[in-house]
Amino acid sequence: MEVAVILFVIAVIFVTQSIKVVPQQHAWVVERLGKYNGTLMPGLNFLVPFVDKVAYKHLLKEVPLDIASQVCITRDNTQLQVDGILYFQVTDAMRASYGSSNYIVAISQLAQTSLRSVIGKLELDKTFEERDIINAQVVQAIDEAALNWGVKVLRYEIKDLTPPKEILHAMQQQITAEREKRALIAASEGRRQEQINIATGEREAFIARSEGEKQAVINKAQGDAQSILAVAEATAQAIERIASAIRQPGGAEAVQLKVAEKAVDAYSKVAAEATTTLIVPSNMTEVSALISSAMKMVQVQRA
Structure with a gap:
């Protein structure tokens, strides 16, 4: 009886060691006697008990990685507190297992150093205007190194850019001055346009009045001419009738x-x-x- 129990336990151990069910969007790396043997894909897989073992398990989904906040110095020697988030995905389970001892830490550190390098090439104003360019350059820099780690960097997003309080105050004053300047320019442009409209209206009114007076004079002259012509024609007809009567x-x-x-x-x-x-x-x-x-x-x- 005891032998049967022992055999049953051994059989259960053999089954659990030889049959592996890998979930969807996962990849398991198998080593045989300490050497890489293959990668188990999602579904039912079989191993050699006590010879093969699952050494690493990787998630193939897109993973968000929060990059710790750090201080970066711009080209014009201004300190910025930068906080970002990185999105990556494991594409090669074997390289992710053996390319780096900890690819997550490696990606995080590389993201910080790449971000400092990119921001150091820009002035303060440009860092706020060209965030998309900064994100793209950071992704490009990380992705080149991450290929050896079996990882694909999908995108990087800056969550926050925080300059010192003194810089914030100066920027606020600059923005206020710029808005006041635009308001003054808009008001002056409005007054200028108003004067132009008034002058244009007066000129058009004067032209209209002069055209009306001109047309009135022309009409009066034409009326007088027609009146004189009618009188002359009537006189001529009367003279003709008198002459005819005399004959x-x-x-x-x-x-x-x-x-x-x-x-x-x-x-x-x-x-x-x-x-x-x-x-x-x-x-x-x-x-x-x-x-x-x-x-x-x-x-x-x-x-």
């Missing part, structure tokens, strides 16, 4: 009668005025002579 039978006698009426009417108007001295021709035949002269002129026009 008719009895027209000459009618003209004589009309002239005589006008003469008599003129004499009567002159006599009616109290302050007018009327001089009557001694020879009344002069009136008939005047009528005869007018009739001759009419006859000449008819001819």
Whole structure:
């Protein structure tokens, strides 16, 4: 009975030593008699009991690594307290096991030294403006060395950049002065634009008034010209009708009668005025002579 129990225990030990189930996104490094033998992939795997053993277990997921805060000195000799975080992933389990005694510590230390080197090449203002460039340069510097450790550095992010209090105060004053300067410039630009708008409006109004006055003068002149032309045309038509009437039978006698009426009417108007001295021709035949002269002129026009 005791032998059976011993055999059962030995069998259980053999099974536990020979059968290994590796979880997803994990890699186990197997050594055979102290030498690297292979890497177990996720799933069911078999080992030789007491000969093979799992020496290292690695997680293949992306791992965030907090980089300790450190003091960095910029190109213009300003101290900065920098805090960051690094993301990496194990890509080669064998190199991660034998390339470095502790690849996590190695990556962390290399990230700090690379960050100091990158920031030391930049001035203070540039460190705030070019954080993406700093992150990319740190990743590039770490990734070149991490290849021998079976690790892929995915990205590095600066969480915080903290300059000394004196620098912060000076930067705040500079920002305030810059904002006040922009406000003054904006106000002056507004006043300038306002004056330009007023001057432009007045100029356009003056042009509009002058154009209106010009058009009014043109319209009046055209109206006067049309009025004069209408009067002239009406006078011409009246003269033509009179001339046509004179050519008719009895027209000459009618003209004589009309002239005589006008003469008599003129004499009567002159006599009616109290302050007018009327001089009557001694020879009344002069009136008939005047009528005869007018009739001759009419006859000449008819001819």
